[in-house]
Amino acid sequence: MNIRYPNGRKYSKPQKETTAKKGIEYGKRGMTLEEDLNSTNDYYLRQGIAVIHKKPTPVQIVQVDYPKRSSAVIKEAYFRQPSTTDYNGVYKGYYIDFEAKETKNKTSFPLGNFHEHQINHIRGVLAQAGLAFIIIRFSHTDEIFLLEGRFLLEFWNRMLDGGRKSISKEEIEKVGYCLPIGYQPRIDYLKIIDRILQS
Amino acid sequence: MNIRYPNGRKYSKPQKETTAKKGIEYGKRGMTLEEDLNSTNDYYLRQGIAVIHKKPTPVQIVQVDYPKRSSAVIKEAYFRQPSTTDYNGVYKGYYIDFEAKETKNKTSFPLGNFHEHQINHIRGVLAQAGLAFIIIRFSHTDEIFLLEGRFLLEFWNRMLDGGRKSISKEEIEKVGYCLPIGYQPRIDYLKIIDRILQS
Numbered sequence: 001m002n003i004r005y006p007n008g009r010k011y012s013k014p015q016k017e018t019t020a021k022k023g024i025e026y027g028k029r030g031m032t033l034e035e036d037l038n039s040t041n042d043y044y045l046r047q048g049i050a051v052i053h054k055k056p057t058p059v060q061i062v063q064v065d066y067p068k069r070s071s072a073v074i075k076e077a078y079f080r081q082p083s084t085t086d087y088n089g090v091y092k093g094y095y096i097d098f099e100a101k102e103t104k105n106k107t108s109f110p111l112g113n114f115h116e117h118q119i120n121h122i123r124g125v126l127a128q129a130g131l132a133f134i135i136i137r138f139s140h141t142d143e144i145f146l147l148e149g150r151f152l153l154e155f156w157n158r159m160l161d162g163g164r165k166s167i168s169k170e171e172i173e174k175v176g177y178c179l180p181i182g183y184q185p186r187i188d189y190l191k192i193i194d195r196i197l198q199s
Numbered sequence: 200m201n202i203r204y205p206n207g208r209k210y211s212k213p214q215k216e217t218t219a220k221k222g223i224e225y226g227k228r229g230m231t232l233e234e235d236l237n238s239t240n241d242y243y244l245r246q247g248i249a250v251i252h253k254k255p256t257p258v259q260i261v262q263v264d265y266p267k268r269s270s271a272v273i274k275e276a277y278f279r280q281p282s283t284t285d286y287n288g289v290y291k292g293y294y295i296d297f298e299a300k301e302t303k304n305k306t307s308f309p310l311g312n313f314h315e316h317q318i319n320h321i322r323g324v325l326a327q328a329g330l331a332f333i334i335i336r337f338s339h340t341d342e343i344f345l346l347e348g349r350f351l352l353e354f355w356n357r358m359l360d361g362g363r364k365s366i367s368k369e370e371i372e373k374v375g376y377c378l379p380i381g382y383q384p385r386i387d388y389l390k391i392i393d394r395i396l397q398s
Contacts, residue, residue, distance in 0.1 A: 128292065
């Protein structure tokens, strides 16, 4: 049975290494950004580098059955809109908080990918001296960027002031950081966080 | 319809203020610890004091229906065991992480309330210089305590070494902090965090 996620995308299991063909590069085998980040966070956790987790999908539970001698079964529930970003945790005493998004667009990242409460959350985290950022993947080219929360807020405010409803890829390349895809960890975003902390 | 949560406790809506009778004190009207903490975190958020949220209940989704012209309905799902604590966030640049538990016991807090992976999570957070703690409520007397993660680990290790499987209330009173119940915020645990940070 296929599991479908709120975005309507079909769930596909991460491909095993033995199924790799045609000399496709590591990390470019149909893994979603979420899978790559979960794998990265698992690596950070196992290596004692950081404790960062994806939050569970928020679900509004309406009906639960309690069959005898077995565990509770949720029979009716609905997806709720998250009120925060998806990932958070701690790294060297720093509070880490980020959202990850993919786009099929080639030249820009649409700001419609964010909800206003997520923007408010990022603003709140920055006000508490937390490290808030987004990780964006351009799926056509498999390019991944880290953009600091303060820049996201700037682009968001530009939109509210009547400006463009997206961030151009040039802008992301200018103020963001390119994240190379590796083997372990797949997306070493904490290396960028180190650079940001040092600057 | 009543919603039942994994702990099997009946879900009871927070009582409205108008239903208060018999001169029961604020905060002692059948609110669960979780409701009190959510209200506290809401207050912190609205006042710009901290950004701390309860994580959604982790659910393994098995079947989702997509009725026409309406939103997705989850038709089969199961409760998963959380791999972390329930609450985390950021306060003045500090990473905050805690678990909240209630007990009907009068003289001790059973360590069976924690899963090993939660203990490992707390250990990991402390290793990353995060602030990890637990908030314990003795429901019979409505007394609430904050216990730092390092003490929880000590008591846990004592159990692993063959010692008692609980923390006595005297021990909690000795090394923990009593949290008075107020109006707004209901459980002002960040006041205790301030004291811990200053010491």
